[in-house]
Amino acid sequence: QVQLAESGGGSVQAGGSLRLSCAASGVIQHTYCMAWFRQAPGKEREGVAFLNRGSGTVYYGEAVKGRFTISQEYDQKMVYLQMNRLTPDDTAMYYCEARSGPCGAQHLEQRYFEWWGQGTQVTVSS
DSSP states (O other): OEEEEEEOOEEEETTOOEEEEEEEEEOOOTTOEEEEEEEOTTSOOEEEEEEETTTOOEEEOTTTTTTEEEEEETTTTEEEEEEOSOOGGGOEEEEEEEESSOOOGGGOSGGGOOEEOOOEEEEEEO
């Protein structure tokens, strides 16, 4: 079983930055994929950033490429999301998620992930 706990959300003005953290506990295999998704009110959950723990391969959603960076501290089972140049469109609840296998380009959707945390709110004002 995997438990995920997000932190670091908050309110920021457009153009600002935030760093989200995800603490994973339980059995986190070398082959797992860790990810950040987000969901705004009335919208579907959207994949933001993905990281394969073993290879370090990363993927990003089109909306955040060049602005967000996913990283990890492998031994501490921590995953981070550095968010720069935030805009009001980035306002959402952000979820840390885990998949019991590596991510390829075909896995960047909610339905392929088995565990997620309670989320942390990010609000960007104009």
